[in-house]
Amino acid sequence: MTIWTELAGLDFCVKTVDAAGVPTRSLQAGSGDEAVIFLHGTSGHLEAFARNIASHAERYECHAIDMLGHGYTGKPDYPYEIPRYVEHLVAYMDAVGLSRAHLVGESLGGWVAAHLASEQPERVLSLQLLAAGGTVANPEVMERIKTSTMRAVTTDDIGLTRSRMHLLMHDPANATEELVNVRHRIYHRQEFVDNIHNLLTLQEMETRQRNLLRPERLASITAPTLVVWGHENPFGDVPEARKMAADIPGARLELFEECGHWPQHEQAALYNPLSLDFLAEASAAAKTTA
Numbered sequence: 001m002t003i004w005t006e007l008a009g010l011d012f013c014v015k016t017v018d019a020a021g022v023p024t025r026s027l028q029a030g031s032g033d034e035a036v037i038f039l040h041g042t043s044g045h046l047e048a049f050a051r052n053i054a055s056h057a058e059r060y061e062c063h064a065i066d067m068l069g070h071g072y073t074g075k076p077d078y079p080y081e082i083p084r085y086v087e088h089l090v091a092y093m094d095a096v097g098l099s100r101a102h103l104v105g106e107s108l109g110g111w112v113a114a115h116l117a118s119e120q121p122e123r124v125l126s127l128q129l130l131a132a133g134g135t136v137a138n139p140e141v142m143e144r145i146k147t148s149t150m151r152a153v154t155t156d157d158i159g160l161t162r163s164r165m166h167l168l169m170h171d172p173a174n175a176t177e178e179l180v181n182v183r184h185r186i187y188h189r190q191e192f193v194d195n196i197h198n199l200l201t202l203q204e205m206e207t208r209q210r211n212l213l214r215p216e217r218l219a220s221i222t223a224p225t226l227v228v229w230g231h232e233n234p235f236g237d238v239p240e241a242r243k244m245a246a247d248i249p250g251a252r253l254e255l256f257e258e259c260g261h262w263p264q265h266e267q268a269a270l271y272n273p274l275s276l277d278f279l280a281e282a283s284a285a286a287k288t289t290a
Helices: 003-007 053-057 082-095 108-119 139-154 158-166 177-187 190-199 205-211 215-219 238-247 268-289
Strands: 012-019 022-029 035-039 061-065 101-106 124-130 225-230 252-256
Touching: 003 053, 003 177, 012 082, 022 053, 022 082, 035 082, 035 108, 053 061, 053 268, 082 108, 101 108, 101 268, 108 124, 108 215, 124 268, 139 158, 139 177, 139 190, 139 205, 158 177, 177 190, 215 238, 225 238, 225 268, 238 252, 252 268
Parallel strands: 035 061, 035 101, 101 124, 124 225, 225 252
Antiparallel strands: 012 022, 022 061
16 A cells, blocks of 8 residues: 555645745645645654545545645744744645634644644634644653654664654554655755754753643633544553543544554544544534534
């Protein structure tokens, strides 16, 4: 299975969008009255959602983007704290003419999506938080993310990139060689290497603490929210997911067995129907209360 075969038969485009001066790589597919934006995790890229785009594009206008400083998106020289990511996401939405959207965020992407939903609820139709970060500051996990990423970026050994990808998956087979090669090429672009300190700033304790999703922020979220977590997530235990779901009013929690840090990728056959049903319910609820 490859990214190409996952997208085979689907009309899509990959383009660069000017998001308030930041060139932003975007995969766009599908059509519909509502849009879904997919947001990847730390040091990731839009290919994280290759197994989800086709099914969602049957009903929705889909956008998967490389987030600020990531992938092939522009890398302005400043630390990437959560308000910066939110600012970039909103600029992207404005650039493509989306007044609001459903947000699907994995890890860092979930952190950013939840922050936006808490501050600008009118921009968010619903939230899907997939192994989302941002509610705890665990020094061991932060060091693991920082060290594994730095080693893979600063050493031209594809084995280190492969190991970084294996950290994300319960089943290493899901970290396909194609996916490893995509990430390795991104990691070793000179602008990515030069910018890695900005990208990893949230793995520094002081910075992370001032960006955390505190319970009072989560309690302010009004968008319908689905929290998805893998029992084998190496970057956070199930109680973290339960607490996150409990802190967001009305949030629904779904736990996947034999699943690591990429629920949408490892368990796509389970996740895609779950996501589409949730989106339909959220849309129906919005229309009822409008």
